[in-house]
Amino acid sequence: MAETIWPGRSESQAMCNLYKTLEWFKNLRQKDIDIPIISKRGTIGLDSRQIYSDLWEFDTHYYNRSQLQNCQRAVELYTGSVLSGAPYDWIAAYEAYYELSCAEMLELLSQQLEKDKTGQFNFYQRKLKILTET
Template sequence: MVQEEGGQAISWRSPKVEELFAYLVCKVSVSRDEIADTLWEGFPLDKAMKNLNSTVYYVRKALQQFGMEECLITTRKQISLDTKRIYCDLYEFQQMQNLAWKTEKEMERLKEIYRGELFQGKTYEWSFAKAHTLEKNMISNLLKAGELREDQNRTEEAERMYLHALELDPYHEGASDRLLDFYNRTGRKKKEKQLRKEIGLLLSDEVPHPLLFLKKHF
């Protein structure tokens, strides 16, 4: 949700108005043609553009209630957001995502603002690729942070990082391999064996879901 940090959430007139704003949050600057093709796919161009214009009006009207209307910039061909005028946890995450694992404070902040689902679980098909990239980057940070803590002999914290990564994606091969290797190196054979069973790496007639293990130990 885009808002002033710690501020009030915006109430949208309709799901399509909210979706348009979400699309702009992701794209920042995008052509009217692309928006029409994406949000009104299959509509005749003139009708799609008419819907777009009215939806832009309601986005601006919603922002106006908070004095934020100037962050929406429109031209004949383009619609943009002035990201300097708004706070968005997505933008903060993207700014931090490459190096956050290197410092304690930034890693904790990254974990705080990453809530697992882009747009709080709203299923916009156009956002799936973006959501996958964000999850991939978060897992990468967690694994690197785990490695760093291992190097510093902070094994309990390293384990928590690896478990967190696997919780985000229980079938992530890199995360499961890293955790199994960690248990092997630190002599935690019982946990290693249990995790192997849970993620289906050992032959078994019935393999429980990996999250059963994670809920016990995360």
């Protein structure tokens, strides 16, 4: 985890940064800001049951994309490349996945709304054009 967050640092430097960050998180509790960290016997993690993630919500809507409202909500959530500009090697695959997923849902929305001749059709067509031109 430490090496992923602080690439290019030595293992000891990355671990030192991690421990300092954990201590900072613990101090936030005094200000009623709780970061749901689980730390037991040398393992560190986040209690994901206490975390909201727009990526997780996007994924839920994507997996249920057969329903028009799920496509609409997912498209609302997508605001651009995931962690755009971050220096991590693993980001590119996530950027591509979410961009392609959003494009697929925009295409589904456009197809569905074209039949209904609603004003939203043009809106989703423009969004799809912008997304696929970048």
